[in-house]
Amino acid sequence: MSRPQRPQRPRPQRPRPSFPKRAVVTGGMPYGNKSLHFGHIGGVFVHADVLTRFLKDRIGADNVIFVSGTDCFGSPIVVKHREMVESGAFEGSLEALVQHYHDLQKATLADYQVAPTLFAASALGAAGKRHKEISRWFFDTLLKNGHLELMSTEQFYDPERETFLNGRQVRGRCPIQGCTAEHAYADECSLGHQYLAKDLIDPTSTLTGQRPELRSVSNWYIKLPELRTELQGWLDGLAADRSSRKYTLATLREFFGEPDLHVVKRHIESLEVLRPSLPPHTEVDSPGSSMTLRFASLAERARACEQLAEAGLQFRNGKTLVPFRLSTTEPWGVPVPDTEQSEALSFWVWPESLWAPISFTAAVLESRGESADAWKQWWCSKDAHVYQIIGEDNVYFYGPAQMALFLGTQGATCDADVPDGQLQVTDLVVNRHLLFLGRKASSSSAQKPPMARELLEHYTADQLRAHFISLGLADKNGSFRPRPFDPDAPEKQGDPVLKEGKVLTGLLNRLARSCFYGCQDHTEGRVPNLRPASAVLASAERSLLDYERLMADKRFPQAFGVAERYIRQANKTWSAGSKAGMADPSAWPQALADSFHTLRVAASLMHPIAPGGCEKIRQQLNLDERLWSWDHIFEPLTFFMEDPDHHGLRTLAPREDFFAPHPSQFRS
Ligand SMILES: [Zn+2]
Known part of the structure; x- marks a missing residue:
């Protein structure tokens, strides 16, 4: 009894990523x-x-x-x-x-x-x-x-140089009691304490070594906190995108904290004395060595900071959205247009x-x-x-x-x-x-x-x-x-930097040379005008689609991995094909048609990563840049030849390389 013949269904198409115009x-x-x-x-x-x-x-x-x-x-x-x-x-x-x-x-x-x-x-x-x-x-x-505002802050000024100093151009001692920080800058120390510029002890200008004075400066800011809802919407959009990197999302979320103040717990007694006079706030349960106070607005938190600094308490601002400064008094910059409220500022x-x-x-x-x-x-x-x-x-x-x-x-x-x-x-x-x-x-x-x-x-x-x-x-x-730059490199271990390069200088270089020398020896320097074997075409298509998906998701190491595995497989295809050709010379044309297809695909996968050697392969093939276009990515080489039966490849000189090691690497 014969089984009923099932109708042959076309192979399901894999969904492909979309790309912008x-x-x-x-x-x-x-x-x-x-x-x-x-x-x-x-x-x-x-x-x-x-x-x-x-x-x-x-x-x-x-x-x-x-x-x-x-x-x-x-x-x-x-x-x-x-x-x-x-x-x-x-x-x-x-x-x-x-x-x-x-x-x-x-x-x-x-x-x-x-x-x-x-x-x-x-x-x-x-x-x-x-x-x-x-x-x-x-x-x-x-x-x-209506998204900009002009705000005044105190900034150090070096009267001798007649210039405002940025935060790092001022050195002093941290005003936080008991701080052992090596450096204290205009308003923060190297241990991360924040304070008001006027509280910095013994400030000096790094430009002149003189004591700078504090001057009030006005700068433009974009009102970031007022755009919080919109920015949150943007963040939600990122979170919904499957290609967003997890670490990036976590980092971004941190910036969206509430206006919190973290006060060291050993100051808790002084803090309790001060709290009734602070702007309205709630206490947030926080493990660890700090106590967290949450304020309703940045302005209220700023007032609290001032009070804590006056009282000499050690505190840290929690990350939250704050106005983002657009301008500076530094003259070496793109000029900010003058307005009725401000002039002579730079971006x-x-x-x-x-x-x-x-x-x-x-x-x-x-x-x-x-x-x-x-x-x-x-x-x-x-x-x-x-x-x-x-x-x-x-x-x-x-x-x-x-x-x-x-x-x-x-x-x-x-x-x-x-x-x-x-x-x-x-x-x-x-x-x-x-x-x-x-x-x-x-x-x-x-x-x-x-x-x-x-x-x-x-x-x-x-x-x-x-x-x-x-x-x-x-x-x-x-x-x-x-x-070459690592004094502690173990004697017997290879150079970790060369690991991926060996795929190029070893595997892909060998494949390319085999193909070109092979056709010079066996098919009169031409790519045989034969359709590559179905299995060769299918495995190429699989790898190309895997690679395309990974590139769309910006997963570069994984995309390189697809290319590497493909090139290893291509070398095996060559070994089998050349063995067959050795046993029976009439097998050479199909073997070369197959291997040239693998070379074409391997070079396309590596083209973005190692353009130098891949371009050399294209020139050796005597083809124009359409070879790289994904509009024709599944096509064999003969597709790109005006006259496939007569398309001559460039002659490859003996011992010519497509991906050579660096000259210094031959010494060892
Ligand atoms: Zn400090």
């Missing part, structure tokens, strides 16, 4: 008083570049703009400039110094094959000019919409660097001959998506502060479910710390962390890119342990 990628801006260190490259720029390259392959190169630039303004640069001029190390202007570091940063990015559409400088050139206009637009719009570097990527996008589009407000197609459209690669230390700025600035441009009222045409919510891709030899990098530690350029004396860009992208910074701190 247009994408902007931004990388946190390096400050303009230094060259790039390994953390800039390994913690931010490689990730931004890999995502950019993938998106270009996926949605089309013209639909992706990657912007970043040198953060040029602020007092640390002024201080550095003065020091260098005084010591004779530099003669030029402030602009010239910033230009100098900008050029160094740009060259280093190029050495790592990090290729922003525009790496600008906030103070320089056409992008700098555009940045002034965008800054003015933000200020005027937020002011008109503080932080808020200004948050909208700088918009200015840079506008500059890119302007250079392409597009209109002055074409940037809105990229930042204000539901069809577009902005990905921001940042380090965890900057979550507050790119999170609540930036969202308040963006939402506030909508009008007097605003909606976290942003309407089309308004500045959209951005996608924060937050990386945790990249440690050097297991410690948080600091230039003052005994083992100085390497500058980005120094690493290229020991590794190729492709090797470092593959390593940095695989460190898993989404979930945990990553440790960078380059053997």
